Amino acid sequence: MASGDGAWWRTVAAVAGLLGLAGSLALVAAVWLLTGDLATTGSAAGLVGLVLAVIPLGLGLWRWLRSSRAEKAPTSTEVSAAADVLAGLALEQWREEARLRSLYDPHPMPVRWRLTERSTLLTDSATTPPEGTVFDAASLVERFRASERRRLVLMGGPGTGKTTLAVQLVLRLLATREAGEPVPVLLSAADWDPDESPRVQDWLALRLDRDYPALRATALGPHATAKLAGRGYLLPVLDGLDELSEHSRAAALTALNHSLGEDSLILTSRTRDFAQAVSQAGHTLTAATVLVPELLTPKTAVAYLRTCLPTSPGPGWERILHEMTAAASPAAAALRQVCATPLGLWLLRAVYVDTGADPAPLLDSHRFPTSAAVDSHLMEHVLPALIATRPHDSGTAEPFRPRRRHDPAQAGRWLGHLAHRLNQPHLSERPRESHDFAWWHLARHVPPAGTGLLCGTVAGLLIGSAIVLALGTDAGLGTSLVFGGGLGTFGMILVVSEFPAWTREPPAVADLRLAGRGHLLLRLAARNVLTLGLVSGALGGVTGTTVLGLMTGGSGGLVTGLAAGLTIGLVVGPLFGLAVGLIKWIETPAPESRANTPTASYRADRRLNLVRITALGLAGASVGAGASGLMAGSLDEVLRAAALGATLGSVLAILFGRHRAWPAYLGTVCRLAWSERTPLRLMSFLDDAHRLGLLRAVGPIYQFRHARLRDHLAAAYERDEPARPHRA
Structure with missing residues (x-):
C-alpha cells in the first residue's frame, strides 16, 4: 500500500485509542460516583476494558485482511491470458447473435464496399487503397490486417448493412486471431459521452466490465478491463456514431484522435452525420480508411433471392425475378430500388419468401407506384410474418423461436411504445439521441414521481402494517395505528426521495454457482462474521452499559446492561456479517461466466436484490425474535x-x-403494464422479440434491428395510440 494509506491508518488508530481511553475513564468514573463501591467499580472497569480491547483487535484483523489483498502489477502473461478469455467470450457471443440475425442463412448478404469519392475530405489520403478498390468481408479483413494503423470507417445510408458488416468483421477477426493480437469488441457508440469520458479507453473499460463480468475472475481481478484497454489489447468497433448528438459526434472524433495513439479502430456511421462531424471538428479520423457500400445490383439481388427460394419457386416468383431485372413497370422499378439495400432485401425475404406468400401483388403499379410504398408495405407486415414463421416453443433449445405466442397487433403496440419512448429525450439526464434500450434505464423514460410514489406507498404499507402487528392491542389500537402510520409515512418519504437515485444505478453481477467457489464463500463469510461480530459486540456492550446504567442508576444495571449489550451485539453482528458475506460472494463472478446479455443482466440484478432482501430480512427477524x-x-x-x-x-x-x-x-413496468403500454413480463417479451429478429443485443443492451423499423413502429404507435382508451 501507499505511504499515504499508512498515514491514514495511523491517524485512525490514534484517534480510536484516545476516544477509547477517554470513554473508559468516563465510564469507570460514573460507576464510582453512582455506587461508591470499589469492587463493583473494578468489575465494571474490567468488563469495559475487555470490550474496548475487542475494538483494536477487530481493526487489526481488518487491516491484515486488507493488506493481504494488496494489488500487484500484472505481468504480460496475465494480461495476455485475460485478452484470450475476452476473445473467447466475444466469439461465443457474436456467433450466437449472428445465428439469431440469420447473417449466414443461407449465405451472407452480398454487399461489397468501396472507397468513397470524398476521400480528400473524409479520410487520410496517405493511407487509403487505390481508388475503385472493392472489398467484401473476407478481403476487407485481409486489407485491414495488412494496413499500418488499422483504422476503418464504414459509412452508408440507413439499411445499407453497416452493422451487419461490423459483426462479420468482428467474427472473422476473432476466428482468425493470433496470440497477442488486439481483441475486437463491438460496442454501441450511442453509449459513449465523450464529454464525460474524453479518453475512449476509460469508457471501454467501464463498458467491458459491464458486458463481460467474467474478466474480473481472471488474475487481473476487478481492474482487468482497465489493464486491457490501457495496454492496447482492445480493438474497439464502435457502431452508430450517428446515434450521438451533433455536438457529441464532433467531440467523439476529437477524443478518438487524442486518446487512441497507435491503437486500431473500426467505426460505423451514416454518411451525412459523419461528414457533419468532420466539418464541425475540423479534422477527420487520423490514418483511417473510409468505405461506403455499393448498392446491390438487380442481378445480385435476384441471385441472392434464388438461394433462399425453393428449387421451383412458382410462377409468381418467376415473374418477380424477371421483372426486377427488366424493370418493365413502375412497380418493378420500385421493388428493384427497395432491394438495392440489405434492409429491403431482408424485408422482402421475411414477408414473402419465408412465409410462402404470393409476391405477385407487388407488381401492381396502382398499389406500389414508388419504392416508399413498397417499403411501407413490407415494414407493416414484417412483424406478423416473423411471428407466423417462427412458432413459439416453451423450451430453450431452439434460439430462433419465441417462448410464447404473441398477437401481432398487441406486440406491435408494445414495441411501438418502447420505440416512442426511445425517441424521446431522457427525463432524468441531459437530452441525448441514444436509441439503445437498457432495461435499467426504463425508469428514466417515465416521469419518476409517480413510480417513486407507487414504490414508496408499498414500502410504507409494509412498515406500517408490521409495526401495528408488532405492537398489537397491548399498547392500544390507537397507539399502534399512530406509530404504524407515522413510521410507515416516514418510510414512504424515504423511498420517494431515494427513487431518483435508483434509476441511475447500473445492474449488478450475481452468481449463485457453488462449484469452485465454496472457498470464496467461506472466506467472505468468516471475514465479515468476525469483523462485524467483534465491532458490534463492542458497540453493543458500551451502549448497553451506558443506557441501562443511566436508566437504573446502579451498578447492577451497569453490569446487566454490559452483559445484555455484549450478547445482543455478538448475535446481531455475526448475523448481519453472514448476510453481507453472502451478498459479496454472489457479486463475485465465476471465471466460466458467459458474456452479459440483457436477460442475464436482468436476472442477475433481480437475484442479487432478492438474496439481499431475504438475507437481511432473516437477520432482522432473528434480531427481533432474540431481543423479544x-x-x-x-x-x-x-x-x-x-x-x-x-x-x-x-x-x-x-x-x-x-x-x-x-x-x-x-x-x-408495473405502472406501464397497468396502463397497457407494456406487458408485465416485459423482459420475457423483449427476449422473444430478439429471438424473432426484431431486436439485436449488444452486451446487456437491446437495439431495434434497424433504425427505420424503430421509427416505423414509433410512428404507428403515435398515430393509433390517442384513439385507444387506457386505464387512468
Whole structure:
C-alpha cells in the first residue's frame, strides 16, 4: 500500500485509542460516583476494558485482511491470458447473435464496399487503397490486417448493412486471431459521452466490465478491463456514431484522435452525420480508411433471392425475378430500388419468401407506384410474418423461436411504445439521441414521481402494517395505528426521495454457482462474521452499559446492561456479517461466466436484490425474535417482533443497497403494464422479440434491428395510440 494509506491508518488508530481511553475513564468514573463501591467499580472497569480491547483487535484483523489483498502489477502473461478469455467470450457471443440475425442463412448478404469519392475530405489520403478498390468481408479483413494503423470507417445510408458488416468483421477477426493480437469488441457508440469520458479507453473499460463480468475472475481481478484497454489489447468497433448528438459526434472524433495513439479502430456511421462531424471538428479520423457500400445490383439481388427460394419457386416468383431485372413497370422499378439495400432485401425475404406468400401483388403499379410504398408495405407486415414463421416453443433449445405466442397487433403496440419512448429525450439526464434500450434505464423514460410514489406507498404499507402487528392491542389500537402510520409515512418519504437515485444505478453481477467457489464463500463469510461480530459486540456492550446504567442508576444495571449489550451485539453482528458475506460472494463472478446479455443482466440484478432482501430480512427477524426473547416475551410477542424485524430488514436492504436497478424497473413496468403500454413480463417479451429478429443485443443492451423499423413502429404507435382508451 501507499505511504499515504499508512498515514491514514495511523491517524485512525490514534484517534480510536484516545476516544477509547477517554470513554473508559468516563465510564469507570460514573460507576464510582453512582455506587461508591470499589469492587463493583473494578468489575465494571474490567468488563469495559475487555470490550474496548475487542475494538483494536477487530481493526487489526481488518487491516491484515486488507493488506493481504494488496494489488500487484500484472505481468504480460496475465494480461495476455485475460485478452484470450475476452476473445473467447466475444466469439461465443457474436456467433450466437449472428445465428439469431440469420447473417449466414443461407449465405451472407452480398454487399461489397468501396472507397468513397470524398476521400480528400473524409479520410487520410496517405493511407487509403487505390481508388475503385472493392472489398467484401473476407478481403476487407485481409486489407485491414495488412494496413499500418488499422483504422476503418464504414459509412452508408440507413439499411445499407453497416452493422451487419461490423459483426462479420468482428467474427472473422476473432476466428482468425493470433496470440497477442488486439481483441475486437463491438460496442454501441450511442453509449459513449465523450464529454464525460474524453479518453475512449476509460469508457471501454467501464463498458467491458459491464458486458463481460467474467474478466474480473481472471488474475487481473476487478481492474482487468482497465489493464486491457490501457495496454492496447482492445480493438474497439464502435457502431452508430450517428446515434450521438451533433455536438457529441464532433467531440467523439476529437477524443478518438487524442486518446487512441497507435491503437486500431473500426467505426460505423451514416454518411451525412459523419461528414457533419468532420466539418464541425475540423479534422477527420487520423490514418483511417473510409468505405461506403455499393448498392446491390438487380442481378445480385435476384441471385441472392434464388438461394433462399425453393428449387421451383412458382410462377409468381418467376415473374418477380424477371421483372426486377427488366424493370418493365413502375412497380418493378420500385421493388428493384427497395432491394438495392440489405434492409429491403431482408424485408422482402421475411414477408414473402419465408412465409410462402404470393409476391405477385407487388407488381401492381396502382398499389406500389414508388419504392416508399413498397417499403411501407413490407415494414407493416414484417412483424406478423416473423411471428407466423417462427412458432413459439416453451423450451430453450431452439434460439430462433419465441417462448410464447404473441398477437401481432398487441406486440406491435408494445414495441411501438418502447420505440416512442426511445425517441424521446431522457427525463432524468441531459437530452441525448441514444436509441439503445437498457432495461435499467426504463425508469428514466417515465416521469419518476409517480413510480417513486407507487414504490414508496408499498414500502410504507409494509412498515406500517408490521409495526401495528408488532405492537398489537397491548399498547392500544390507537397507539399502534399512530406509530404504524407515522413510521410507515416516514418510510414512504424515504423511498420517494431515494427513487431518483435508483434509476441511475447500473445492474449488478450475481452468481449463485457453488462449484469452485465454496472457498470464496467461506472466506467472505468468516471475514465479515468476525469483523462485524467483534465491532458490534463492542458497540453493543458500551451502549448497553451506558443506557441501562443511566436508566437504573446502579451498578447492577451497569453490569446487566454490559452483559445484555455484549450478547445482543455478538448475535446481531455475526448475523448481519453472514448476510453481507453472502451478498459479496454472489457479486463475485465465476471465471466460466458467459458474456452479459440483457436477460442475464436482468436476472442477475433481480437475484442479487432478492438474496439481499431475504438475507437481511432473516437477520432482522432473528434480531427481533432474540431481543423479544431476552425480554421474556411470550411466543406471540416473539413472532410479532420477528415479523417486524424481517420487514424492517427487507426495506432497509432496498433503501441502503448498492444495486437497486431491479426495484426501479419493477415499479416502472408495473405502472406501464397497468396502463397497457407494456406487458408485465416485459423482459420475457423483449427476449422473444430478439429471438424473432426484431431486436439485436449488444452486451446487456437491446437495439431495434434497424433504425427505420424503430421509427416505423414509433410512428404507428403515435398515430393509433390517442384513439385507444387506457386505464387512468
